[in-house]
Amino acid sequence: MSIGVEKYWKSWAAALLLGSSGAGAAQGAAAVSGPELVRSYCSGCHQEQAGKFERISDIRKTPEGWVMTLFRMRQMHGLNLGDDVRDALVRYLADTQGLAPAESAAGRFALERRPNAQDIDLGPEIGVMCGRCHTLARVSLQRRDEAEWLKLAHTHVGQWTSIEYSASGRDRPWWQIASGPLPGKLAALFPFSSSAWNEWQSRPVRDLGGSWVVVGHVPGGKDFYGTARIERDAGGDFAAHYQLADVTGFAMNGDSKAILYTGYEWRGSAQIGARSLREVYAVSDDGNRIAGRWFDAAHAEEGGEWTAVREGGAPQVLAVLPQSLRAGTTTTVTIVGNGLGAATLPVSFGAGTSVTKVERSAQRIRALVTVAANAAPGMRAVSTGAAVGKLAVYAQIDQLNVVPGYAIARLGGGRVEPVSAQFEAMGFTRLPGGELLALGPVSAEWTSMPFDAEAKRTEDEKFAGHFDMRGRFLPSAAGPNPAREFSGDNVGNLTVVARAADSSRTLEGRGHLIVTVQRWITPPIY
Amino acid sequence: MSLARPHRTWTAGFALALSLCMAQHAYTATRAAAPAADLLVTAAKPDRLFVIDAAARAVRTQHQVAGANGQIFTIVLSPDQRIAFLLVDRMERIVGIDLGSGREVFRAELSTSAERVKDFFALMVTPDGKELIAYELPTQLKPSEYVVEEPRFAVFRTDAGLTARPVRSYPAPRRIHMLLARPNGQSFYALGFDLYEYDVKTGKLLGTRGIQKWALTDHSQPDLLAFWPVSEPTGVFTSPVYSELKKAGGNVPMTALMSLNLKSGELAYADFEPLSALIFSTILSPDRKHAYGVYTTLTSIDVDAHRLEKRVPLDHTFYAVNVSSDGREIYLGGTNCDVGFYDAAKLEKKAILKLPGCSDQTLSTLRVIRGK
Structure with a gap:
């Protein structure tokens, strides 16, 4: 793709947001009905027949998916839309040809741009045919029938010749698969028509005010x-x-x-x-x-x-902060939720605890909680009336887990920003029965070391980047580095080490970090 | 517009070859001796074609190729070594550039308004220099959809000028990435899933031999992807091939050398090492005893003994490799703006030439015009 793509993606990244187009202009475009907008701006190529527009009417997507479609129409097919028209089209298409909540659930991590998420599993064939370039979340966030999935296969080969030649494409008759059995399989998994979507469309609009x-x-x-x-x-x-x-x-x-x-x-x-x-x-x-x-x-x-x-719903606890208390300590604990305010209802933090200085409103309780030195480690129910939450009590930290256990950071440079990797050290205590009880995040010191002998030989920890105080790995700059073998990039294969003090002991947890090259194409859904 | 500053010696340098095919070309040149040493041809982004005097380690001429549109892909030389046929414009156009003058003497637009046609690196010129064969991947462009069509070989006359249209075409398999002319002029090879041989005139499939279905039955399906139809100076095309040797205790990744003798048709595969370094492309030395492979390292392979001879690290990645006519120097290209000159026996760096403007050669072929 051209150099301009990254710049355009950045300007289009805000396309889903209110105020991305001028307010007056947006109202002007919004005054025109959705079908009329599609008729005006799309039907020159996507012909209208019996109230349906070729291709467009046969696809359902997320808002991000429709933004990407319009971006592609602009970038590859010369469609010139004002921002107000673009925004109005995305609203109309996402509202009338979107995904029901049940349909978007599996791929939400991609919409939410969650780093280091585990992609969904659609089996080995789709995993290679689609997943070698895209997240399978991106596949799962579209709905088409078989004929339309087949047209998407044609689009792929028509636009990206190398698809049959690149790794995991050239080892198989890629086109024969993509134009043969695959569209039917995708249509079975992600069909255009669904009861979930039909039911969702008939629901009343919720007022979030x-x-x-x-x-x-x-x-x-x-x-x-x-x-x-x-x-x-x-x-x-x-x-x-x-x-x-x-x-x-x-x-x-x-x-x-x-x-x-x-x-x-x-x-x-x-x-x-x-x-x-x-x-x-x-x-x-x-x-x-x-x-x-x-x-x-x-x-x-x-x-x-x-x-x-x-606010005002049924009594419930949304969070107990902090998530865990050490035996023999006194700590201010905050309970956040609904229906917490009745002064007549006692607040209990469970066996081995005592409570003083309770301040409360309907949405929040602050209490000074003392855990007896001999309190048995274990999970406690935190309750007031019908609202119930959880709190862990522990005597010592027995295990430190680095979360995520496997992460990717990307070098930055030129027009591409670096992508950092955020880690947390999660503490656990071992209960008498042997099971581990999660205690939540623990303060730790962060370092990295070579993951294996090859990473040690190429001194990856020296080149790839460094940690800040809060467990965030900041990757180095991209580009050929003459100081490295073959003028290699500042990539690295690192073991992440978190160390936390607990009384007189030091606990250590480890994770794995790949520091890799820039991602040049950064659409809203990878 | 050409940036060429025609050099008298350079222009004259093609005279011997030119004299052999004067009848095929309308332009004239001065009779003189052939170049005393090798000339290298390479290209760099976005539109530069370079001719390099290998002995002088100097760029002799550079041409700006109009309409290259960002990158020059495959470079194929005419048999008389005067014309460089270039795949340009995002693989949708083939142009012929007179290396002496920089003048565009041939142009074939593969795409039309109704059909987008890409040639994935694969093109060749027949040994008589009269015809150029391109591999075409067509897609019909309908108003709201693409329709993928069957691939084909398209044959052009090289004297068709700037409005070349195919004089004939015939069906081709999918996923072809290289065409290689056979010296007899009757047939050519196409590399893809397997090695196909076609009749130049009729397009009849004359035979198929295994690449994915190769004969090494104790190996996994191999992986071969070569872009550059470089068979000079021996008439033997070589390429690294990767596969796994099936063993009871666990498969072992192996690197083999594939060699295809364009004259005899002999096709051979032989492992020469357990995979220890990636090799992107290879070249066979004039004595046919060594092959040289390149990527982040420069590798020398004993062709007869099927073993790794020597390997040295390179300053950075090089994709393309070629060899001098006397076999004493290895030429490296295909990355950044560096053209490398290495001693073939010792694999020692002798010189690096920085191309003017220092733009990236990316996937451009490194060709050699053979000195005498």
Whole structure:
């Protein structure tokens, strides 16, 4: 692809967000019906017959999928759309030819841009035929019948000649498979027509307006919680106002603007403190829960979890922070949830604990919890009335796991940003029965070492990058390095080592990190 | 527009070869002695074609190839070594460039408004220089969809000028990546899943021999992907082939050398080492006793004994390899703007020539115009 692609992807990355086109222009395009937009801008090539447009009407996709389609039409077929028209087309197509929540569930990690996620398994044939270039999530986030999947195979060979020659393509009659049995298999897995989609389309639209209680986590950082106030505007879009704080009390207030595609796909653009963030959340079927992942606008690998539950619902505990307490200590514990405020209801942290200084509201309890020195290690139920959560009690940390256990970082340079890798050290204690009890993230010191003899010979740990204080690996710059064998790139095959002190002992956990080359093509769905 | 500054000696240098085929070409040249040493032909992004004096380690001429559109892929020389036929424009156009003047003397647009046609590296010129055969992968461009069509060989007359159209075409298998002319002029080889031989005139399939279905039955399906139809100076094309030797205790990855004698048709595969370094391309030395392979290392292979002779690390990756007419120097190209000159016996670096402008040669062929 041309040099311009990366630049265009960056400008189009915001295409799903409110305000990506001028407000006035957006309203102008929105005033035109969806079918009329398709008729005006697409039917020159995609002919209309009996109310259907060739190809377009035979495909269902996510909002990101439709953005990619329109990007390709622009980049390869010269379609010139104003941003307002593009945005209106994406809304219309995602709303009327989208995926039901059940259909997008398996591939959500790709929409959420989760780093180091495990791809779905569609068997060895599709794994090679499609998965050698794409995530299979990308395959799973489309719906076509067999004839349309076959047309996609034609598109592939028509656009990318090398597909039959590259590795895992040339070892088999690629075209004969792609144009033979494969379309039928894909149509069986991901058919155009589905009861899930039919049922979803008949559901009432949920109004997300109101107050929500929020919990979340910053990998390598801290848990946070607070409230979101969401307002729905006349056009059906949303503004959210966040009052959040991490467990140390550090404020993380901000605002977001969001579009709700397909009735449940929340795509927000948030400003929290100095950071511009993207929000890829899904709304639950009953409209009372919004969950997903937020990430840095410029570095999708840097982001974390988000769960919001509508205030005033049934009593429930969303989070107990911290997740674990050591025997013989006294700690301020925060419970976040719904229906927590009744002063008449006692708060219990389970056997071996005592509670003082309880402050409570409907959405939050802060309590000073003392764990007896002889408290038995194990999971405790944290409860007040009908709201129940969990808390681990331990005497010592017995095991440290590096999470993710296997990760990828990418060198940066030129027009491509580096991709860092965030690790966390997760503590475990061993219970008398031998089973391990998870304690949550533990502070650790981070280093790397060669993964094997070859990595040691080529001094990968010297060239590939370094860790910061919070377990984030920052890769080096890309490009030929004359200091390396064959002027090689600063790639590396590393063992990640986390060390944490626990009383007089030092625990060590290990993971595996591949530091590899730049990803040149960075579409919204890999 | 050509950047050529025709060099008197250079222009004259082709006279001997030219005299053998004067009738086929309308242009004229001065009679003089053949070049005293090898000339190298390579290309670099986005549109540069270089002719290099190997002995002087210097670029003799460079031409700007109009319409190259980013990259020059395969380079095939006319039998008289005067014209370089280049696959350009994202594999959709073949041009012939007069190496002396830089003038475009041939152009075949493979694609039309209704059909996108790509040639994946595979093209050849017949030994009489009269015809060029391209491998065409056509796709019908309908308003809202692509329709993949069957591949074909398309034959062009090399004197067709700048509006060359196929004079005939015939069906071809999928996944062909190289065409090699046989010296008899009657047939040619096409490399793909297997090795096919076709009649030049009729397009009749004359025979199929195994590449994926090769004869080494104690090996796994092999992997061979060679882009550059380099058989000079011996008339034998060679390529590395990768497979696994099936053993009871576990398969062993092996590297073999495939050799195809274009004159006799002899095809041979022989392992020469358990896989220890990747080799991208190889060349057979004029004495036919050594083959040289290149990638991140430079490798010398004893062809008769089927064993690795020597291997040295290179400063960086080189994809393309060729050898001097006297067999004493190895030429490296195909990456960055470096053309390497190595001693063939010692595998020692003698010189690196930086191409003017220092743009990337990427997947351009490194060809040699043979000195006398």
